[in-house]
């Protein structure tokens with residue numbers, strides 16, 4: 241052990257001798273590890289925010305939305321959900337705890353006393369939305385049933401919007417202008433993590449019927465129903481009932497496709513995870529290639545180094561170095577080289593992650609998990625071993641007398 | 648590569664006992680260094696056999712050969728063969744690393760060896776910062792530091808002035824007194840005469856093997 245420690249020290253001193261060259265050699269490793277760390281850190285941010293979102297929503301939530309396949313959609317076919325569909329589902333499907341109609345409309349411009357903010361979207365919904373999404377007002381109030389009844393022009397603000405418009409800390413009672421119409425602010429929502437670039441903090445909520453009045457016939461294309469079932473076990477049955485009911489109401493023939501989609505929050509999470517997995521896979525492939533290139537670079541420089549130091553190796557063998565000593569020394573050199581590249585890559589990856597976080601507003605906070613660092617370093621060492629073994633054994637197997645006579 | 652086979656050594660029959668003081672002489676290219684390499688377990692003869700301490704060297708594995716080179720033999724090369732990126736001290740420490748001596752004992756031992764060859768104060772210098780004679784003395788210190796039973800010196804005084812040569816020979820005499828064996832390749836008549844046995848090689852063959860009076 242003591243002996244191998246010495247071999248390590250020898251390896252280090254050889255690397256120190258050409259530090260700049262050594263670092264350049266590890267460029268492939270640096271690129272590979274830096275991309276792993278960058279992507280993993282950004283993805284981790286996303287997936288923890290997604291997980292957070294779905295936890296708020298609860299896993300026993302369904303979302304019904306109009307849906308036509310892309311090909312039909314570009315030829316002008318539009319799917320619709322109506323308020324009557326909503327009422328039918330609420331009345332006829334069992335085991336629903338909460339059902340909420342939601343209309344999304346984007347984008348819009350909001351004005352307040354000369355300040356202006358562009359909205360990612362505004363939303364029309366009813367009072368039960370808050371409970372279903374576990375998202376409540378920070379101050380003021382949320383929508384109440386009578387807002388809907390009288391189609392009141394009231395609005396609840398996302399927390400970022402209030403700040404952007406320089407509204408007072410308790411904005412209730414102020415009037416804001418949305419797409420040239422005046423609305424009274426009744427409350428401000430609590431801040432939430434942003435979600436795949438969509439931030440609920442940047443939206444405004446108005447009564448459902450107010451939004452319907454605004455959008456008229458277009459409202460039913462933008463309509464969704466959010467449903468919470470009593471018990472997660474009932475989810476599939478509820479889905480089936482809704483499906484049958486809507487197919488009947490929409491007069492869909494037995495061989496025709498649904499003109500709506502029912503997603504469970506689990507399903508949506510799976511979809512997001514599939515996307516994330518896809519991205520991860522692509523990145524893994526890029527990383528794999530750059531690590532391979534990096535490894536070949538390392539092997540190349542090590543082979544050159546073995547040739548350059550042939551005589552030295554011969555001397556060490558003449559002085560009593562065993563095959564193992566030489567093997568360990570050169571293998572250690574390759575591994576240290578790779579680890580060096582790995583460490584630099586981790587540093588750059590951290591930096592890039594931070595830059596991405598700064599550059600893209602609304603992106604979740606970047607997290608570099610410990611496992612990614614450990615994995616990167618582990619992989620770097622593995623590359624060192626795999627690609628260092630050939631040069632190291634070439635060095636170890638040199639015949640001392642031939643090595644000593646090498647010019 | 649040249650095509651024609653050169654017999655660097657041919658039909659050499661030599662037996663060396665413990666505590667012998669041997670000079671090998673011969674013209675350039677006669678095969679002296681080749682013989683030393685075989686004795687030093689660096690090279691293997693293509694035919695015939697070599698026994699070291701009763702062991703057939705051709706039967707030793709790679710690691711056993713390394714151990715033998717480290718423990719039994721101190722090799723002073725004709726061309727010094729110092730590690731170019733290592734200081735004088737590190738060069739002398741190197742064989743001690745392979746013999747497994749604890750780190751704390753190595754430095755003291757190496758410094759003592761350097762002092763013996765008169766290089767105190769030069770331990771931090773790299774080989775290219777030393778003169779030819781100084782390099783040769785580093786090589787000698789490195790061969791002596793492990794206290795090997797056999798010292799093989801290929802023209803150890805070739806680059807030294809007569810004073811230093813005398814000091815080195817005195818050092819060798821001291822080693823003979825403590826029971827070591829020394830084999831010196833030399834072109835210098837004085838040194839050859841100084842040894843107790845003189846072997847003359849010509850064209851890879853031993854042409855003379857004479858014993859002279861005991862070392863002075």
Ligand SMILES: Nc1ncnc2c1ncn2[C@@H]1O[C@H](COP(=O)(O)OP(=O)(O)OP(=O)(O)O)[C@@H](O)[C@H]1O
Pocket residue numbers: 645653654655673674675676677678679680681682725
């Ligand atoms: N690696 C080698 N390949 C081919 N021939 C070699 C090799 N090494 C030595 N020889 C040949 O073997 C012969 C003996 O060489 P050796 O080095 O033993 O001579 P030497 O007696 O030590 O000479 P010098 O006094 O010049 O050092 C020479 O003819 C030389 O050309």
Ligand SMILES: [Mg+2]
Pocket residue numbers: 679680681725801
């Ligand atoms: Mg020679």
